[in-house]
Amino acid sequence: MLSLSNSALFPVTTSYGISRPARFPKTINLSSYNQKREPRNIFCACMAPPQNLRSDESFAAKFEGSLKSEDLTTLREPEDDSDVLIECRDVHKSFGEKHILRGVSFKIRHGEAVGIIGPSGTGKSTILKIMAGLLAPDKGEVYIRGQKRDGLISDEELSGLRIGLVFQSAALFDSLTVRENVGFLLYENSSMPEEQISKLVTDSLAAVGLKGVEDRLPSELSGGMKKRVALARSIICDTTKEAIEPEVLLYDEPTAGLDPIASTVVEDLIRSVHTEGQVASEKRGQIASYVVVTHQHSTIRRAVDRLLFLYEGKIVWQGMTDEFTTSTNPIVQQFASGNLVGPIKY
Numbered sequence: 001m002l003s004l005s006n007s008a009l010f011p012v013t014t015s016y017g018i019s020r021p022a023r024f025p026k027t028i029n030l031s032s033y034n035q036k037r038e039p040r041n042i043f044c045a046c047m048a049p050p051q052n053l054r055s056d057e058s059f060a061a062k063f064e065g066s067l068k069s070e071d072l073t074t075l076r077e078p079e080d081d082s083d084v085l086i087e088c089r090d091v092h093k094s095f096g097e098k099h100i101l102r103g104v105s106f107k108i109r110h111g112e113a114v115g116i117i118g119p120s121g122t123g124k125s126t127i128l129k130i131m132a133g134l135l136a137p138d139k140g141e142v143y144i145r146g147q148k149r150d151g152l153i154s155d156e157e158l159s160g161l162r163i164g165l166v167f168q169s170a171a172l173f174d175s176l177t178v179r180e181n182v183g184f185l186l187y188e189n190s191s192m193p194e195e196q197i198s199k200l201v202t203d204s205l206a207a208v209g210l211k212g213v214e215d216r217l218p219s220e221l222s223g224g225m226k227k228r229v230a231l232a233r234s235i236i237c238d239t240t241k242e243a244i245e246p247e248v249l250l251y252d253e254p255t256a257g258l259d260p261i262a263s264t265v266v267e268d269l270i271r272s273v274h275t276e277g278q279v280a281s282e283k284r285g286q287i288a289s290y291v292v293v294t295h296q297h298s299t300i301r302r303a304v305d306r307l308l309f310l311y312e313g314k315i316v317w318q319g320m321t322d323e324f325t326t327s328t329n330p331i332v333q334q335f336a337s338g339n340l341v342g343p344i345k346y
């Protein structure tokens with residue numbers, strides 16, 4: 001019986017149209033997984049390549065002039081939106097009586113490394129799932145490279161932007177080996193020979209610093225290794241496809257529960273699979289942009305450039321990472337210092 005470690009969902013760069021596990025006939029029964037999944041394909045899209053990216057233009061520089069003010073009402077985004085990959089516009093989401101998101105708006109641009117921070121239960125994972133198309137907003141819109149997405153990601157959506165969600169729990173299939181977990185998408189959805197997939201798996205594992213673990217089961221790995229396997233699974237791609245779309249990876253607390261050194265390893269890995277600016281638009285199958293939900297200061301410092309602060313259902317502050325600790329916004333100051341006294345009540 002197939003089961004997922006601590007999570008109902010598989011990373012969203014999977015096609016969910018799986019009725020039979022073609023290459024795992026002996027070991028897998030997907031029925032428990034299929035009951036939990038939502039009926040959709042998570043590839044999403046549109047074809048136009050981003051325009052006017054300049055390789056000499058760092059995103060920090062791009063935003064610095066426009067994000068000086070901490071007053072969001074006067075905040076100026078860059079005027080040119082041709083490099084916006086994902087936009088959330090006035091997104092609302094409630095669960096029963098709980099109004100979690102109350103008008104969240106932001107843009108993720110090509111080449112960016114963005115962090116979403118904020119107190120527990122404020123809706124950070126929820127907004128990631130909405131960006132990934134796993135949850136639909138109650139109100140408001142999500143635009144994928146300028147095209148409005150209606151509801152959840154659907155099989156009908158054209159290809160053009162891959163969105164991957166790396167779950168906090170790693171979400172590995174317990175009964176599959178590391179090789180089968182990392183290569184799952186390719187075993188299921190590609191016509192590549194097994195040896196070729198196996199080679200790609202080994203390459204992806206090497207990219208995240210793992211060697212010789214292909215035949216192990218998830219239960220034989222440490223928590224940090226599981227997170228790295230999940231990262232390897234998120235970056236593997238079908239190299240036989242004609243065109244490989246740029247990809248945005250969404251990481252939900254990738255360093256939660258890791259010791260400081262293991263956190264550094266994962267933070268550097270997140271950086272290393274990311275290609276910035278012009279390079280990102282030219283390299284096949286590389287991560288163009290990523291978004292990290294995190295509570296860890298080290299991850300904020302090491303892995304992201306721009307921060308969005310989510311509180312009481314809205315983005316209440318945004319700025320470059322180095323502005324986080326010097327901000328005069330009382331909410332940010334309290335959060336950055338961990339002070340019990342301040343506007344954030346527990």
Ligand SMILES: Nc1ncnc2c1ncn2[C@@H]1O[C@H](COP(=O)(O)OP(=O)(O)OP(=O)(O)O)[C@@H](O)[C@H]1O
Nearest residue numbers: 095096098100118119120121122123124125126127
């Ligand atoms: N599917 C759901 N059904 C009901 N309530 C939900 C669901 N998903 C999330 N919630 C609730 O919405 C709120 C926000 O959850 P979410 O996981 O997005 O917060 P978060 O900011 O990521 O929290 P944390 O930092 O603790 O991980 C929580 O109160 C949670 O219980």
